Amino acid sequence: MTYRLRIEPSGHEMDCDRDETILEAALRHGFHIPYGCRNGTCATCKGRILRGEVDYGKVEEKILSAAEKDAGLALFCQAIPLSDVTIEVREIGATKDIQIKTLPSRVARIVDLAPDVRAVFLKIPTTERLQFLPGQYIDILLKDGGRRGFSLANIPGDDALLELHIKRVPGGVFTGHVFSAMKEKDILRFEGPLGTFFIRQESTRPLLMVATGTGFAPIKAMLESLFAQGSIRPIHFYWGVRHPEDFYYQDLLREWQARHDHFQVTRIVSRPDASWSGATGYVTTQVIHDFPDASTLDAYICGHPDMVFSLSAALQGAGLNPEHIYADAFVFAKAKTS
Known part of the structure; x- marks a missing residue:
């Protein structure tokens, strides 16, 4: 079963599978709306349900309160349509031509920046290019199926290394590996670029x-x-x-x-x-x-x-x-x- 999803004020419409979030459906059809973490904790994707019903998913009260739900707000990375749905959200044109890829990379360099912060520089294959907007992030894909997201600290370039700043997190499995066992020439797989945190070039404001x-x-x-x-x-x-x-x-x-x-x-x-x-x-x-x-x-x-x-x-x-x-x-x- 599918439901019809409509985005206002653009008027774009698309099908949304019954087990698919509003964000997943929009991205799958090439329509880009604000998002960050994709699991209901950063609130970047918060928007308004104008018509229809949704399953709000498991969202903490401090992220989306009962009053906000009553006012028609939802987190689009968690909300799954239960009927045809119309939402109100600003679409973002700057990312529409940027392809999200899954790529291998090699650890080219590791640099200690601060007592608990390391820079990890990744090299992607010479046959590949990663187009991204400064401010976006990538997800490191782990062998157990998990993923860890890190912002890109460099600007795009044809031969640029991807620069990640990784902070040691107490009990963190991946960050523990970065600080104890990761070495140059290790291979990592990642997905990206992701997120809508980037400079809006059309603005001239301070x-x-x-x-x-x-x-x-x-x-x-x-x-x-x-x-x-x-x-x-x-x-x-x-x-x-x-x-x-x-x-x-x-x-x-x-x-x-x-x-x-x-x-x-x-x-x-x-x-x-x-x-x-x-x-x-x-x-x-x-x-x-x-x-x-x-x-x-x-x-x-x-x-x-x-x-x-x-x-x-x-x-x-x-x-x-x-x-x-x-x-x-x-x-x-x-x-x-x-």
Whole structure:
């Protein structure tokens, strides 16, 4: 049995299998809507059901509340139609010509960036090309059928290595392997590119970019792309970590600051020691202090979900329309980064 799925305001229609989520159906038919984790924890795919009934799937109350369900909202990565359904969501044209591939890769280089962060550089076969938008991620495919998602920290290039920033997660099977046993020339398979976290090129608004921890990875790719394009949009980047030694690529950030007058960086440490003389506390508090009126910005937020959700809400409270907030929540429990 299939149901008819309609997307508004575009008017696109397609069939949706009875065991298929709305997101799966849309992507299968080549229609791209916002999404991130694909398992109901990042809320990027939240949208409105205009007509019809759905099975909402297993979604935590804090991600999709009963009040939101009553208001017609659903997570499209979890919602399965129980009838013909019409949804309201913004479609994304930038990814429509990008092919999601499953490819082998070879570990070309491993670099320690911080005490608990490693950069893993992957080389794909010379006969292949991976087209992607800076900010997207790939899923490493494990032998047991699991998958682990990591953002790409580099910009596309014909012979570029794919750069991943991997944080050691206590008890994480894959990250434990990365830090204890992975070596150069190991072979990994991945699927990608995935996600809709990337710069909206049509906008000219000032950019607020915020990361915690290895949320810097997609932000790094976005910044490299903007600088390569010669963009002069004002950029203020906030990066929050627990300890000063958790920062990395500091020489690169200093170089960018020296070369680009429109680029500013604020580093924030939540658990400082005596050696740290910079900003302390949490990025959400600092950002809202610096931008009590956020209404003119485009915000790109990546990192721990608590920060992503709290800052998104705070920015809306400071006047920023949610249509100008783009986020990627690193949800450890969903095996995206564990």
